[in-house]
Amino acid sequence: MGAGRIDRGGTKKLIVAFHFHLSNQAGWKCDICRRSGLEKRRRCGRMGLRGDENGAPVWGRREVVVWECPKSLITGESEMLVEEFLLRRRLGQVDFRELSGRRELSARKVEAFTILEGELRREREYGQQHSRRDF
Numbered sequence: 001m002g003a004g005r006i007d008r009g010g011t012k013k014l015i016v017a018f019h020f021h022l023s024n025q026a027g028w029k030c031d032i033c034r035r036s037g038l039e040k041r042r043r044c045g046r047m048g049l050r051g052d053e054n055g056a057p058v059w060g061r062r063e064v065v066v067w068e069c070p071k072s073l074i075t076g077e078s079e080m081l082v083e084e085f086l087l088r089r090r091l092g093q094v095d096f097r098e099l100s101g102r103r104e105l106s107a108r109k110v111e112a113f114t115i116l117e118g119e120l121r122r123e124r125e126y127g128q129q130h131s132r133r134d135f
């Protein structure tokens with residue numbers, strides 16, 4: 001894991017990883033894609049294909065859309081950051097600035113977790129709006 005800041009591409013990967021984590025991931029297994037010939041349509045990066053933003057999005061959730069296979073877009077790092085974020089929240093370790101001050105978290109992680117906090121907040125707002133409409 002690098003020490004630098006998270007760039008725009010990294011932010012997008014992180015947000016995609018978050019939403020992919022919360023989505024139904026069944027049917028998004030690259031080996032099954034390949035066997036059923038879906039990898040071209042899904043623009044799988046693992047097959048060396050690149051997303052075509054002029055075409056239809058391959059995957060999306062809420063306002064997040066991607067033009068390539070989300071599995072190949074998400075890096076191991078972004079996946080790990082999402083898992084650590086959700087775990088720390090579950091454990092009630094939500095004061096990321098304080099953890100950083102005690103050097104328990106790197107600046108990079110604090111930045112990533114702050115981005116994920118924003119996504120989680122939107123997720124909750126979305127849930128509230130939609131349940132209000134239902135009842």
Ligand SMILES: [Zn+2]
Binds near residue numbers: 033039044045071
């Ligand atoms: Zn794939």
